[in-house]
Amino acid sequence: ELVTMEGEVLRLGGRHLDPAGLDLLGVVVGSEGLLGIVTEVTVRILPRPQTAQALLIGFPSVASAGQCVADVIAAGIIPAGMEMMDRPAIHAAEAFVKVGYPLDAEALLIVELDGPEAECGHLAEEVAKIAAGHGASSIRASRDEAERLAFWAGRKAAFPAVGRLAPDYYCMDGTIPRRRLPEVLERMAALSDRYGLGVANVFHAGDGNLHPLILYDANEAGQLERAEAFGNDILRLCVEMGGVLTGEHGVGVEKRDLMPEMFSAVDLAHQQRVKCAFDPALLLNPGKMFPTLHRCAELGRMHVHRGALPHPDLPRF
Structure with missing residues (x-):
């Protein structure tokens, strides 16, 4: 049914929804296509910020960079962007674009502030002070x-730069509490040694969203399988640290069988009941998200016609 906004009134198929309906709409939009399809979006365009300035900050360790990120947010500063790269990613990016990244740094933060000129300058100074307090080896502001x-x-x-380090790479997506970043990277390095595969790390540092890039060669027997197993262990580590399986890429098929790492059987059953309420015919993104297919009516039966399941091209586990 069509969801429309009339002023502050949300309507579903012409019927008025109470404020809880706004949460319902958010669930539909963020459901990876499992609960509904967005056919039309109205947006409000905001003016560009008056000023924007970026800081390029090098650190002698990933731990110090991670703590700097936490303290910037704790100080009430909300950057327009805050990204982190570790040493392999720094070297790959610099070789690719040659913009003057500090090659002696173990971690690099790019922090962008925006707003009125006076505010932007003040916030840039505050971020630089916090970074210096965490032993930043270099601080450079865009002129x-x-x-x-x-x-x-x-x-x-x-991402394309890292492609120069190995024939193939496998991009992961998980999210952790920012304070656990040093510990996660240390454990990830141990996993890299265990699987015999390199990894370059790029982060949306402000929200703890990790993008480890696992380096491998698909032409070498067994490396793809090791890369996938390595990736699964990284996601298990994210959950163990109090994080989640995805930050922005979703679950889909790739992380479907890891859902029990994060949710109990009861949690998953309730999620599937919600799916059945919105999509009783199981037409929306079938076979995604849930690790176990159910044929019972209560948890979304699947019609078997002449011995064939619907969508036979989808892998079944």
């Missing part, structure tokens, strides 16, 4: 728009 964009060019090119 103009061209340099600000250059700072970001390396981060935006990090």
Whole structure:
């Protein structure tokens, strides 16, 4: 049914919804296509910030960079962007775009502040003080728009740049509490040694969203399977640290069988009941998200016609 907004009134198929309906709409939009399909979106366009400045901050350790991130947020500063790269990602990005990243740093933070000129300058100074307090080895502020964009060019090119380190890479997506970042990276390094595969790390540091890039060669027997097992262990580690299986890429098929790492059987059953309420015919993104397929009516039966399941091309576990 069509969901529309009329002023502050939310309507579903012409019927008025109370404020709880706004949460319901959010569930539909964020359901990876399992509960509904968005056919039309109205947006409000905001003006560009008056000023924007980026800081390029090098650190002698990932732990100090991670603590700097936590303290910036704790100080009530909300950057427009805050990204982190570890040493392998720094070197790959710098070789790719040559923007002057500090190659002696173990971790690099790119922090962007925006707003009125006076506010932007003040916040940049505060972030620089916090970084210096955590032993930053270098702090460089963009002097103009061209340099600000250059700072970001390396981060935006990090994924293709890492492609120069190995024939293939497997990009993961998990989220952890920011304070656990040093511990997670230490454990991840141990996993890298265990599986015999390198890893370069890129983070949306402000919200703890990790993107480990596992390096492998699909032409070498067994490396793809090791990369996938390595990735699964990284996601289990994220959950163990109090995080979640995904930050922005979703669950889909890739992380479906890891859902029990994060949710109990009761949790999953209730989630599937919600799915059945919105999609009784199981037409929306079938076979995704839930690790166990149910044929009972209560948890979303699947019609078997002449011995064939619907959507036979989807892998079944």
